[in-house]
Amino acid sequence: MAVNGGRVELQLSVPATADNVPLLRHAMAGFLEGQSVTGETAADVLLAVTEACTNVVQHAYRSDPAVVDRHIELAAECTDSILEVAVRDLGRGFAPRVDSPGLGLGLPVIAALTQTVEIRPLTPHGTEVVMTFAIDPG
Amino acid sequence: MQDPGDAGTNRDPHFVRRRVDEVVLVLQVDGELDIKSTDSLRSALDEAEREGDIVRIDAAGVSFVDSTALGVLLASAQRLSARGGRLELINVSPPVRRILDMTLIARTVHVIS
Numbered sequence: 739m740a741v742n743g744g745r746v747e748l749q750l751s752v753p754a755t756a757d758n759v760p761l762l763r764h765a766m767a768g769f770l771e772g773q774s775v776t777g778e779t780a781a782d783v784l785l786a787v788t789e790a791c792t793n794v795v796q797h798a799y800r801s802d803p804a805v806v807d808r809h810i811e812l813a814a815e816c817t818d819s820i821l822e823v824a825v826r827d828l829g830r831g832f833a834p835r836v837d838s839p840g841l842g843l844g845l846p847v848i849a850a851l852t853q854t855v856e857i858r859p860l861t862p863h864g865t866e867v868v869m870t871f872a873i874d875p876g
Numbered sequence: 877m878q879d880p881g882d883a884g885t886n887r888d889p890h891f892v893r894r895r896v897d898e899v900v901l902v903l904q905v906d907g908e909l910d911i912k913s914t915d916s917l918r919s920a921l922d923e924a925e926r927e928g929d930i931v932r933i934d935a936a937g938v939s940f941v942d943s944t945a946l947g948v949l950l951a952s953a954q955r956l957s958a959r960g961g962r963l964e965l966i967n968v969s970p971p972v973r974r975i976l977d978m979t980l981i982a983r984t985v986h987v988i989s
Contacts, residue, residue, distance in 0.1 A: 756911045759911050778970075785940075788940075796911070
């Protein structure tokens with residue numbers, strides 16, 4: 739965790755595997771605890787982050803089996819009343835899955851839990867999901 | 877020879893065994909349910925479904941559920957329902973309740989307060 743000009747930040751990059759999804763969630767839980775973000779707000783953040791990371795594991799690198807470096811990046815920044823969390827992958831787009839293992843509810847759940855959510859393409863390739871949450875000042 | 881005083885006043889209990897009404901298999905689950913634990917959740921439910929038509933998940937020890945886990949629960953609920961049974965969830969904690977309510981999963985999985 740880094741402190742940068744008064745902002746408190748979290749930056750992590752791990753292989754995009756199912757095993758690492760709880761790892762990222764637990765890291766985020768530790769970050770939230772450090773910022774005194776608790777209760778229902780913390781639960782919402784952890785669920786949204788898990789859904790976003792799970793999307794990366796399930797979809798981000800499927801259409802590009804040659805990619806060796808398959809990582810998820812989790813970044814979080816906390817200011818007075820806003821928590822901003824970004825989940826990034828370096829995949830080359832997402833092909834539709836006819837064999838989708840889940841319910842396809844990841845993004846709707848994220849939308850319901852966040853104040854805002856944006857999905858942005860990264861250059862030269864990749865996707866970033868940026869979520870904001872309103873938090874009580876710790 | 878029967879005692880004349882007993883005539884018409886038989887108070888011995890009378891038992892008629894009819895049937896076993898419902899067999900409920902209770903599956904106690906502890907921990908966090910997400911993409912990492914999907915396979916083990918699915919295996920546990922598969923085994924439970926082989927043993928009974930009504931599977932009741934005691935979720936008192938479940939601290940986290942996401943949509944991948946809900947997908948496994950929903951599939952199990954649909955299989956049980958197709959053969960006249962059901963999947964139940966009891967002792968659900970507030971954070972888990974949140975995603976259940978959000979996704980209207982209670983339409984298929986019986987969430988018992």
